[in-house]
Amino acid sequence: MSHPSVTSSAVSETLPVGTVLATQANFYQVQLDPEGNWPKPSLLCTRRTRLKKIGQQVMVGDRVTVEEPDWEGERGAIAEVLPRRTELDRPPVANADCVLLVFAIEEPSLDPLQLSRFLVKAESTQLEVELCLNKSDLVTDAERHQWRDRLQNWGYNPHFMSVLTGAGLEELQHHLRDRITILAGPSGVGKSSTINRLIPSANLRVARVSGKLGRGRHTTRHVELFELPSGGLLADTPGFNQPEFDCTPAELGQCFPEIRQRLDSDRCQFSDCLHREEPNCAVRGDWERYEHYLNFLEEAIARQEALLQLGDRESTLKVKTTRDGRRYYEPKLASKKYRRVSRRRQHQNLQDLCEEFDEL
Numbered sequence: 001m002s003h004p005s006v007t008s009s010a011v012s013e014t015l016p017v018g019t020v021l022a023t024q025a026n027f028y029q030v031q032l033d034p035e036g037n038w039p040k041p042s043l044l045c046t047r048r049t050r051l052k053k054i055g056q057q058v059m060v061g062d063r064v065t066v067e068e069p070d071w072e073g074e075r076g077a078i079a080e081v082l083p084r085r086t087e088l089d090r091p092p093v094a095n096a097d098c099v100l101l102v103f104a105i106e107e108p109s110l111d112p113l114q115l116s117r118f119l120v121k122a123e124s125t126q127l128e129v130e131l132c133l134n135k136s137d138l139v140t141d142a143e144r145h146q147w148r149d150r151l152q153n154w155g156y157n158p159h160f161m162s163v164l165t166g167a168g169l170e171e172l173q174h175h176l177r178d179r180i181t182i183l184a185g186p187s188g189v190g191k192s193s194t195i196n197r198l199i200p201s202a203n204l205r206v207a208r209v210s211g212k213l214g215r216g217r218h219t220t221r222h223v224e225l226f227e228l229p230s231g232g233l234l235a236d237t238p239g240f241n242q243p244e245f246d247c248t249p250a251e252l253g254q255c256f257p258e259i260r261q262r263l264d265s266d267r268c269q270f271s272d273c274l275h276r277e278e279p280n281c282a283v284r285g286d287w288e289r290y291e292h293y294l295n296f297l298e299e300a301i302a303r304q305e306a307l308l309q310l311g312d313r314e315s316t317l318k319v320k321t322t323r324d325g326r327r328y329y330e331p332k333l334a335s336k337k338y339r340r341v342s343r344r345r346q347h348q349n350l351q352d353l354c355e356e357f358d359e360l
Helices: 049-053 112-123 141-154 169-175 191-198 249-255 257-265 290-310 343-359
Strands: 017-024 027-032 042-047 063-070 075-081 098-104 128-134 180-184 224-227 233-236 317-321 327-331
Touching: 017 042, 027 063, 027 075, 042 049, 042 063, 049 075, 098 112, 112 128, 112 249, 112 290, 128 191, 141 257, 169 191, 180 191, 191 233, 249 257, 249 290
Parallel strands: 042 075, 098 128, 098 180, 180 233
Antiparallel strands: 017 027, 017 063, 017 224, 027 042, 063 075, 224 233, 317 327
């Protein structure tokens, strides 16, 4: 896999350089660059205290230098985090190039609204977005062509594959070469199975799809990078069914390729147009995901208004879902914690009270 060149003047040429593949507690698994011909391919590292003092977070995907390597014990300490090309908070991954969304075309059935939500969330990262549809062996050629035509109208060229039969996996692996790719999607669509087929040494735990709910159970608990045999790194992320938007109403439109295409060929009358009822809007019209956009816009507006009203961060809000699937935000109730007074404090208070009585 090709890595960014190290340009920091503070980095010694003798220090090993590598990529953080996994983090757990205060330990970091660092894969060293093979160009250095180091005695070990990877080291389990801690973070130097000075990095902690300056608030330097170490993320999966970070390019780091390692000092005082203990080659026999396969240990070391991260001395410096090199400048990041990209940075994501959710999931916490640095230097990613692409988001690969994996959905099942059947079992569970592909839900257009859920797919649209994931696509918008992926687009909000400003990374390249790719779409992969698993379990394609469960549908006919005609159904695959219908979905391809439909999704191309959305602005995406889906990649069809089957983890069960292996169809499309070789092409997918070639497509992921020499990049850091974030694998995402709802639970039960075959993300862990995909990694197991692409990288047999990963041996991730796989869960079946729930018969009652028609969706999968979470099997991934943390973010970790896996090395592809053909080169490149793949980040497996915890599965979730309803990703939350953190973009503003004004930013939401740029997360739809259909809107970007329409604004490239025409302009709205107002620069702050939200593409609802504004006159001379170039976006409003008869295209499939326009209703999705309006629904997501309501969520974004509600979230922004709640944040402005509270004057606090998003952590003070909780998400509620109505019966028809719409989501809104409401403030979390502040729970007051009551602590039992220690016996020492009780004894001290009793002594103070007795002294007051003696003085009377």
